[in-house]
Amino acid sequence: MIKLEGISKKFGDTTALENVSLDIKRGEFVALLGPSGCGKSTTLMILAGLLRPSSGQVYFDGKMVNNVEPKDRDIGMVFQSYALYPHMSVIDNIAFPLKQRKVKKKERYQKAREIAAMLQIDQLTDRMPSQLSGGQQQRVAMARALAKDPLFLLLDEPMSNLDARLKVDVRDEIRRLQLKLGITTIIVTHDQEEAMAVADKIAILQNGKIQQYGTPEELFMKPVNLFVAHFMGNPPMNILKCDFLRNGNERVLSGEGFVYNILSTKKLSSEFKGAKVVLGARPHHIQISKVQQENSIPAKVVLVEQLGREKLIKVLLGDNENTTNFIRILSPTDLNVTYDERVFLTLDSEAIHIFDEETGKVIT
Amino acid sequence: MNLWKFSKRNMIHFFMILLMLPIVFMIIWLFVSSVYNYNSGRFSWVNWQFLTRSFELEGISFPIIWPIVMNTVVFGLLITVIDLLVAIPAAYAFSRLNFFGKGFALKFLFIMGSFPGITLLITSFFIMMYLGLLNTVFAVVVLSAAGMIPWHVYILKGFFDEVSWDLEFSGMIDGCSRFKCLYQIILPNMLSGISAIAIYAFMGAYGEWLLIKLFIFDNTKLTLAGYLAKVIFTDDDKVTNIGLITAIGLFYTIPIGIFYLFTQSTMMKVTIGGSKGV
Numbered sequence: 286m287i288k289l290e291g292i293s294k295k296f297g298d299t300t301a302l303e304n305v306s307l308d309i310k311r312g313e314f315v316a317l318l319g320p321s322g323c324g325k326s327t328t329l330m331i332l333a334g335l336l337r338p339s340s341g342q343v344y345f346d347g348k349m350v351n352n353v354e355p356k357d358r359d360i361g362m363v364f365q366s367y368a369l370y371p372h373m374s375v376i377d378n379i380a381f382p383l384k385q386r387k388v389k390k391k392e393r394y395q396k397a398r399e400i401a402a403m404l405q406i407d408q409l410t411d412r413m414p415s416q417l418s419g420g421q422q423q424r425v426a427m428a429r430a431l432a433k434d435p436l437f438l439l440l441d442e443p444m445s446n447l448d449a450r451l452k453v454d455v456r457d458e459i460r461r462l463q464l465k466l467g468i469t470t471i472i473v474t475h476d477q478e479e480a481m482a483v484a485d486k487i488a489i490l491q492n493g494k495i496q497q498y499g500t501p502e503e504l505f506m507k508p509v510n511l512f513v514a515h516f517m518g519n520p521p522m523n524i525l526k527c528d529f530l531r532n533g534n535e536r537v538l539s540g541e542g543f544v545y546n547i548l549s550t551k552k553l554s555s556e557f558k559g560a561k562v563v564l565g566a567r568p569h570h571i572q573i574s575k576v577q578q579e580n581s582i583p584a585k586v587v588l589v590e591q592l593g594r595e596k597l598i599k600v601l602l603g604d605n606e607n608t609t610n611f612i613r614i615l616s617p618t619d620l621n622v623t624y625d626e627r628v629f630l631t632l633d634s635e636a637i638h639i640f641d642e643e644t645g646k647v648i649t
Numbered sequence: 650m651n652l653w654k655f656s657k658r659n660m661i662h663f664f665m666i667l668l669m670l671p672i673v674f675m676i677i678w679l680f681v682s683s684v685y686n687y688n689s690g691r692f693s694w695v696n697w698q699f700l701t702r703s704f705e706l707e708g709i710s711f712p713i714i715w716p717i718v719m720n721t722v723v724f725g726l727l728i729t730v731i732d733l734l735v736a737i738p739a740a741y742a743f744s745r746l747n748f749f750g751k752g753f754a755l756k757f758l759f760i761m762g763s764f765p766g767i768t769l770l771i772t773s774f775f776i777m778m779y780l781g782l783l784n785t786v787f788a789v790v791v792l793s794a795a796g797m798i799p800w801h802v803y804i805l806k807g808f809f810d811e812v813s814w815d816l817e818f819s820g821m822i823d824g825c826s827r828f829k830c831l832y833q834i835i836l837p838n839m840l841s842g843i844s845a846i847a848i849y850a851f852m853g854a855y856g857e858w859l860l861i862k863l864f865i866f867d868n869t870k871l872t873l874a875g876y877l878a879k880v881i882f883t884d885d886d887k888v889t890n891i892g893l894i895t896a897i898g899l900f901y902t903i904p905i906g907i908f909y910l911f912t913q914s915t916m917m918k919v920t921i922g923g924s925k926g927v
Binding site for chain 1: 838
């Protein structure tokens with residue numbers, strides 16, 4: 286079990302991490318997700334012991350390891366650049382961590398060969414790293430990280446140098462291995478799709494703080510703030526600024542080009558007293574219809590993209606030409622709309638999210 | 650297309666040979682001058698007698714050359730080893746560690762490297778005199794190495810910078826201490842840089858004659874360059890023996906030629922500053 290407690294990290298005057306706390310259970314696959322510069326790699330480096338936290342504690346299995354050198358932490362790590370030792374053959378690369386542990390020569394090569402076979406690179410063992418493709422190098426890096434049966438596996442953007450198709454194969458492979466070995470794994474990534482695909486839990490970071498830590502479903506369905514809502518999902522959630530109007534039992538959202546009546550069954554946080562909110566609606570939670578319905582929003586189609594499985598439709602809200610509020614909608618391919626056509630949108634009341642504009646926190 | 654390729658290669662060879670001719674010509678002339686007396690028009694091997702015996706010429710004694718060749722090799726290796734032992738850890742520190750005064754120290758190194766060593770000769774002479782180190786190989790080794798080390802630290806730092814941090818981090822995670830990382834992972838990946846520096850150091854030592862001329866008064870401690878300097882810098886009223894100079898000069902050049910044949914592939918990979926050739 287890994288535990289981070291109030292970790293902060295400062296580089297000179299800039300704060301890279303601020304009061305980060307995280308609990309990771311044995312056997313879990315956790316993704317640290319966020320845009321570049323959010324502190325996810327710094328967190329990983331602190332876990333690896335390559336950086337010392339400015340304050341806070343790191344615990345491995347209940348033992349404080351702040352002052353333990355990386356070599357004594359019993360971790361395996363795959364770097365973004367793979368960092369294979371260019372002067373050693375593949376088998377020597379894989380056996381290197383074992384050599385450092387003074388495992389006997391025969392034993393360590395046997396173990397290295399087993400790992401190589403598990404990762405299906407046993408026919409490459411005599412090659413040098415420069416003679417391998419990107420995907421093969423990635424496998425060698427994985428094999429080297431796993432060779433010493435580490436307690437934890439750390440992956441730093443392991444797939445960002447692979448092409449899109451290979452990425453999908455590799456992430457499945459990583460997940461398969463992780464489940465097979467039951468090894469506690471932490472992956473750093475900026476790709477929300479990758480994080481959702483492999484991880485049991487995702488910690489989403491921004492500006493050095495953990496915004497939300499939970500299962501992929503939780504993050505996707507119940508984002509706690511605007512940042513998480515916008516970061517998770519592709520195409521991203523539509524974000525519309527609007528006024529929050531209370532009229533007896535009725536609650537109405539009114540923004541540029543639209544008015545929307547929140548159904549009374551939807552509960553809102555009682556703490557919220559303000560008037561400025563942000564409406565968030567995922568592209569697949571909006572229906573397009575050609576006839577006006579109750580509580581529907583008029584709009585004009587400005588772009589139709591055929592994605593294959595579905596259509597991505599961009600519409601301008603409002604019934605006049607002066608609005609600039611537009612949203613993206615994913616709809617079935619059989620829906621036949623064309624450029625400039627007038628349509629009506631209905632939002633799934635249960636699936637919308639409402640955020641306080643000031644704090645960005647969710648109030649639904 | 651093929652014809653064009655063929656003639657293009659021929660052109661390259663043609664110009665390379667053309668550019669080489671003056672040098673080949675000079676070497677041939679050197680050899681001819683050493684065995685042919687222009688005044689008497691006779692051939693003789695007398696100028697090569699240093700190969701077989703010691704002799705005296707116009708009041709200067711010339712010892713037999715082989716112990717001096719040995720001296721040169723020992724002297725060169727000693728300087729190379731000292732240079733590497735100092736420059737590698739220093740360059741590592743400049744490249745990988747953060748310490749107080751690093752920026753200043755780097756600038757100072759640069760100034761030291763650019764400072765003409767010749768202006769320091771008088772002070773060095775006095776320092777060595779007070780230390781009682783005149784006429785010792787130690788003095789020459791120390792001064793010679795001290796003159797080369799600043800630049801070599803600078804160049805090696807460039808090579809260290811080229812080795813990515815990821816590689817070092819990876820080594821640490823795989824169980825290496827900082828020191829183990831250095832010699833098991835980083836150094837093997839900058840061998841071309843280290844051999845370049847070693848070659849520079851050895852060549853520098855090989856060509857070192859001023860310090861030897863100034864600090865060594867003893868014939869048995871001479872190196873080849875000092876031996877050559879002995880003939881060239883004779884007293885003003887004496888006639889310089891061109892034949893002897895060319896003979897010793899040619900002998901002095903041969904090892905460099907052989908050395909270059911073996912090291913040129915390494916040297917070609919290196920540009921000063923540490924990036925590898927394309």
